[in-house]
Amino acid sequence: MKIRVLYEDNIKNGHKNYTTIEIPDGDYSVMLDIDYEQRLAEAKPEKKAEVQRCKTLQEMFDLMNSKEYNHWRRYHRHLGNPKTPYRKDDQAEDETDVMDTFADNSQEIERSNQYEYEDVCQWIRTALGKKQDWADMFIAVRIDGMSIREYAQICGDSENNITQKLKRVEKKLQVFFQNRQI
Structure with missing residues (x-):
């Protein structure tokens, strides 16, 4: 049924x-x-x-x-047309707030941004293959905005080493991206 x-x-x-x-x-x-x-x-x-x-x-x-x-x-039923229009010149004594009638799509935008972020992270992980620790480092420093010093302290590695790895990752991603465009 x-x-x-x-x-x-x-x-x-x-x-x-x-x-x-x-x-x-x-x-x-x-x-x-x-x-x-x-x-x-x-x-x-x-x-x-x-x-x-x-x-x-x-x-x-x-x-x-x-x-x-x-x-x-x-x-x-009444969200489309407020009974008293909003006036900026304060001639209306009424407390009507028209902003309540506009759609709030902030959650949809956040969700869309999150999907885009996940797609980019997945693309980076795919491009780097077996070097997932490099992918995590690149995502944390270049996308999430963590400082190299912070990331080096978390990993227990030197800042110079992290910087050199980031340069190699950027080069590898650039080559991967150029090969995908062809």
């Missing part, structure tokens, strides 16, 4: 995007009973007579989907 479920994350600009889930055939009476008991417990005393047991699993999920959509709609 296939059922359609609506998750709050799948509501985009007021449009419902359902996720289809395949459930093996069987007796769903226990699930339907639990749903009925929960809705009955949540209902107001004067509305308890109107609560009915769902006959199918899809009917139960449709009820949940409409509840989820209505919750999303109630929260997002």
Whole structure:
């Protein structure tokens, strides 16, 4: 049996995007009973007579989907147009802050930067092959911004040795990158 479920994350600009889930055939009476008991417990005393047991699993999920959509709609319906426009000349006495209505995609940008960082690190590790300690050194010093002195203290190596290894790594990466471009 296939059922359609609506998750709050799948509501985009007021449009419902359902996720289809395949459930093996069987007796769903226990699930339907639990749903009925929960809705009955949540209902107001004067509305308890109107609560009915769902006959199918899809009917139960449709009820949940409409509840989820209505919750999303109630929260997002006024975000597009603030009632009082923001004024810079302080003529409006109202505390409306329009900045709350703009989308915050900072997490998406952070995630994208993290993926890019991981791709670059993976490319460096691939280019250096068996010299993973060199790759770690290059990533720590050149990409993460750790000082050569700090890295030398952590590794217990001399600064001069680290500097020479970095030059060799840069040369090797440059050759690897030029060969990949051809």
